[in-house]
Amino acid sequence: MKLAYYPGCSLKGTSFEYEVSLLKILEAMGIEVKEIPDWNCCGASAAHSINHNLAIALPARNLAIAEKDGFESVLAPCAACSNRLKNADYELKRDDILKKKITNSLEMPYDSEMSINNMLEFLIGVVGKEKIKSMVKKPLAGLKVASYYGCLLVRPPKVMQFDDPENPVTMDELVSLTGAEPVDYSYKTECCGAINSLSKPDVVMALTGKVLYDAKNHGADVVVVACPLCHSNLDVRQKEIERKYEEKIGLPILFITELLGLSFGINPKDLAIDGHMVAADRVLKKIEELSK
Amino acid sequence: MKTVLNEQNRRNFVAQVESMLHDKLSKCYQCGKCSAGCPVNFEMDYTPNQIIKMTELGMEDTVLNSKTIWLCVSCNTCSTRCPKGFEVTGIMDVLREIAERKGITSKTEKEVQMFHEVFLDNVKSHGRIFELELVGKYKLKTKHLFRDMFLAPKMLEKGKLKMHGETISNLNQIAKIFKDFE
Ligand code: SF4
Ligand code: SF4
Numbered sequence: 001m002k003l004a005y006y007p008g009c010s011l012k013g014t015s016f017e018y019e020v021s022l023l024k025i026l027e028a029m030g031i032e033v034k035e036i037p038d039w040n041c042c043g044a045s046a047a048h049s050i051n052h053n054l055a056i057a058l059p060a061r062n063l064a065i066a067e068k069d070g071f072e073s074v075l076a077p078c079a080a081c082s083n084r085l086k087n088a089d090y091e092l093k094r095d096d097i098l099k100k101k102i103t104n105s106l107e108m109p110y111d112s113e114m115s116i117n118n119m120l121e122f123l124i125g126v127v128g129k130e131k132i133k134s135m136v137k138k139p140l141a142g143l144k145v146a147s148y149y150g151c152l153l154v155r156p157p158k159v160m161q162f163d164d165p166e167n168p169v170t171m172d173e174l175v176s177l178t179g180a181e182p183v184d185y186s187y188k189t190e191c192c193g194a195i196n197s198l199s200k201p202d203v204v205m206a207l208t209g210k211v212l213y214d215a216k217n218h219g220a221d222v223v224v225v226a227c228p229l230c231h232s233n234l235d236v237r238q239k240e241i242e243r244k245y246e247e248k249i250g251l252p253i254l255f256i257t258e259l260l261g262l263s264f265g266i267n268p269k270d271l272a273i274d275g276h277m278v279a280a281d282r283v284l285k286k287i288e289e290l291s292k
Numbered sequence: 293m294k295t296v297l298n299e300q301n302r303r304n305f306v307a308q309v310e311s312m313l314h315d316k317l318s319k320c321y322q323c324g325k326c327s328a329g330c331p332v333n334f335e336m337d338y339t340p341n342q343i344i345k346m347t348e349l350g351m352e353d354t355v356l357n358s359k360t361i362w363l364c365v366s367c368n369t370c371s372t373r374c375p376k377g378f379e380v381t382g383i384m385d386v387l388r389e390i391a392e393r394k395g396i397t398s399k400t401e402k403e404v405q406m407f408h409e410v411f412l413d414n415v416k417s418h419g420r421i422f423e424l425e426l427v428g429k430y431k432l433k434t435k436h437l438f439r440d441m442f443l444a445p446k447m448l449e450k451g452k453l454k455m456h457g458e459t460i461s462n463l464n465q466i467a468k469i470f471k472d473f474e
Contacts, residue, residue, distance in 0.1 A: 009421035014452045038460050040419040045366055046411035048385055050392040052312065053473040058415070061465065095314075105472040106465065155368035156381070165372050191331045191367035198430060198440065199403040200335075200363070207331055236443060236452075275450050 003126070004071035004114075005033035006062055008081035008228075009041050014236075015078075015228030017272035021257040022077055022119065024271055028264055029135060031127060033075055036066045042084040045195035057102050059088035063116075064108040073115045075122045077257075079152040079227030080194070082118035083160065089116060090159045118153055119226045119256065120170045121162055132177050137265035139179025142290040143283070145259065146183040146220035147171035148211060150230045151191050165189070171224060174256055178263035185218040187211040192233040201237075208233045209241045212249050222283045224256045231255065235277050252280035262287060302350025309347055312386045315379040317348040326370035326380045336360040340370050340380050347383065356391040360384075362401035403434050419466045422457025 011019040026033060039062050048055035063085060066074055076082035092099045093112050103110055117126060149168045157165040168189065172182040190211060193204030212234060215223050225231050235253040242249050253276065261271040262284075273280050310316060320341065327339035337359045338346065346355050355361070361384050370380035388405075391398070398405050410430045414421050431439075447453045460466065 009423070012458065013421070013423045013454050014447070016451060038462055040460050040466055041415045041421050043415060044411065044421075046408040047415075049366065049388050049408045050405075051412070051474065052385060052389060054412070054469070057469045057473050061469065101472070105469055151367040151369070155372050157372060191365055191369065193331075194365055194367070195407075196363075196365055196404060198427065199407040199434075200401075201440065203332060203335055203363070236447070275452065277446060277450065277452075 001073060001126075002071045003031070003033045004066040004069070004074045005035050006039055006066075006074055006076040006081060006085065007035060008076065008078040010078055010080075010228035010232075015231055017275040018077060018228055018231070018255045018257065020270075020272035020275075021255055021261050024266060025257050025261045025264060028261075028266065029127060029131060034071075036062055036071075036074070037069065038065070042081045044080050044084065048084070048087075049195075053098065053101075055084065056088045056091045056098060057105060059085045060092060060102050060110060061106055061108075063089060063114070064103070064106055064110045067110060067114055068108060071114060073117060073126065075117050075119070075126075077119040077122075077226070078229075079118055079150065080229055082116060083152040085116050086161075087159055118162065120153065120174065123174060123256075123260075124170055129173070129177060132174070132260065135260075136178060136263045138263055138287075138291055140259070140263050140287055140290070141179045141181075143180040143287060144183050144219050144221045145175045145180045146185055146215035146218065146223045147175055147188060147256075148192075148215070148223050148225050148230060148234065149189050150225070150227055151189065151194065152227060152229075154189060171226060171256055174260065175224065178259055180259070180263075183215065183218050183220045185214050185220070187214045192230050194229045194233070197229070197233055197237070201240075204233055205237060205241050205244055208237055209245055212238065212241065212251055213245075213247070216249055216251055220251060221286060222259075222280070223251055223253050224259050225253060226256050238278050250278070250282075252276065252278050252283050254280065254283075298350075301352070305350050305352045306348060308390070309383065309386055312389070313379055313382050315382065317344060319376045319378045320344045320348075320374075321376060323375065325373050325375060326378075329369045329373055330364075331367060331369065332363050332365060335363050340364075340384075343387070344378070344380070344383060347387070355387055356394065356396050357399070359398070359400050361387045361391065362398050362404040403436070406430065406433050416466065416470050417459075418457055419460030419463050420458050422454075424453055424455065425457060
């Protein structure tokens with residue numbers, strides 16, 4: 001199967017760790033993906049917030065290019081990108097008039113025949129649990145991991161068609177495959193404030209703080225995510241949240257691809273784990289001790 | 293609160309919203325489930341179910357100038373939980389878009405609005421987001437020059453802030469998309 005890769009802007013910038021680690025684990029598993037040539041920004045939340053048609057047309061260009069190049073499936077690891085790509089595909093399927101306008105503007109046809117996958121969907125559906133399990137060389141037994149899904153992977157369910165929107169389990173299943181212990185806590189699908197990180201930092205810190213303190217109070221050593229926006233809010237803003245609420249958190253935030261990579265025995269440096277704002281040293285040390 | 297007396301204006305507004313939304317306002321039976329689960333309800337001036345009712349009543353000025361439409365983070369919790377399957381998140385998008393087209397600048401939440409505008413300008417110029425430029429322009433526009441600046445040194449050290457952005461080759465096609473749909 002010809003697999004397209006849509007990195008999106010965050011993975012080329014503030015969340016480069018996500019790209020480094022995902023390419024590393026795919027390479028380890030012998031899975032080849034190809035970047036969509038000359039891809040453009042999906043418009044993220046800004047486009048759908050103020051211009052519906054632009055929010056469909058921008059992702060549609062990427063989908064049309066991928067389809068023209070004969071790809072059968074698209075991996076969009078950024079939860080916001082996969083959400084926008086799936087949404088564009090959904091709207092183009094239901095709104096013939098808009099579809100005509102957009103394909104005319106792009107001067108490319110689009111037939112909606114590819115499957116669009118977020119990172120978890122890709123790992124479970126395309127790669128498969130058996131394959132992942134066979135790669136685990138260094139089981140993370142004893143490590144307590146809280147999976148944070150946020151909004152964009154699972155909602156709205158009629159468009160995302162992925163997992164249970166109120167109680168998703170896919171990421172927890174991947175955590176179990178590494179040998180680590182999934183932590184049950186209350187805020188796994190609560191919003192982190194996402195897009196308003198720069199424009200409403202206080203609101204974002206209130207929302208993100210709830211997620212972090214709850215995960216910590218349920219005994220998590222680490223939180224895993226599959227979204228660069230979630231990662232930024234949980235990782236980059238964590239110090240400020242500790243200051244605001246005067247209580248230490250100290251929870252490293254890893255991408256699910258990094259956690260898998262560690263269980264495959266890949267060197268943390270090669271997974272760019274040192275790129276996070278909250279140092280993961282303590283967790284890495286715990287993994288070393290547990291594996292002894 | 294201004295109530296609406298002109299039935300024709302009310303109908304026009306409802307028709308505009310419903311056609312953009314692909315959904316019917318009368319579906320909502322005001323149970324309040326959407327508002328109960330909304331993560332930012334504590335900051336809003338009107339709850340999501342109030343926004344729906346006020347739109348149905350034709351209170352155009354009030355909803356288009358509300359804080360609520362800009363505070364909504366499009367988390368989709370409301371639409372997912374609505375027992376009637378009403379597009380609650382969608383109505384927030386629609387009302388923001390109408391406000392934007394009418395040139396209404398939010399008095400209290402203009403930073404959120406400006407962020408979306410600067411973001412799209414960045415996409416228009418490069419086809420991709422150049423984060424450093426995005427943040428710089430946003431700060432200039434909002435005059436919050438120093439907010440969040442303390443994060444910059446460490447982000448640079450970690451390699452999170454790239455000094456150069458990428459521009460796509462076929463920028464003409466992006467220009468065309470903006471020309472056709474902006
Ligand atoms: S949950 Fe649905 S029916 Fe209930 S108030 Fe909200 S929109 Fe209306
Ligand atoms: S989509 Fe907006 S209105 Fe709905 S629950 Fe989320 S923040 Fe609230």
